[in-house]
Amino acid sequence: MAAIHAAVFVTTRPWAAHEFESLLYNGAFAVGNADCFALVRVALDEVELLTIATHPTHQRQGLAHGIMTDWQSAARKRGATRAFLEVAADNLPAIALYHACEFKPNGLRPGYYQRDNGRKIDALMMARALT
């Protein structure tokens, strides 16, 4: 997961292996394979998408769309009835993916993300029912 993150997040700080390890030890679970994965966390009846990434050499092949279906299905089995996520407002590929997976915008956190160059980017919040 850290290797894929390092390959895709070149202008923002990728998550290190120990950060993934800590999330996994604290209730998150991962879905995917060596080319594409999602890390999510279920709390009561809600599941949050923490991150999703496809290695650059495998993008636009439908992998993330398939993984989106897989983690929502796994979360449903664990009792989740609602899914939510946050995405940088300038991350157009991810926003297009989430729209394609029936997530709808439901809020904005102004200046939530800070780029390495200091520029602040809004976080778009999105959610969908899992019923």
Ligand SMILES: CC(C)(COP(=O)(O)OP(=O)(O)OC[C@H]1O[C@@H](n2cnc3c(N)ncnc32)[C@H](O)[C@@H]1OP(=O)(O)O)[C@@H](O)C(=O)NCCC(=O)NCCS
């Ligand atoms: C966002 C990301 C996970 C998409 O992965 P992917 O495996 O290439 O996505 P898919 O091939 O399953 O695409 C599914 C749909 O998402 C949308 N989409 C994906 N990439 C897109 C792009 N670059 N531009 C526009 N739409 C895009 C399209 O609707 C696409 O369907 P289509 O190919 O039939 O048009 C990938 O671009 C990535 O790893 N980005 C960097 C990490 C990141 O930003 N993660 C999200 C925030 S944590």
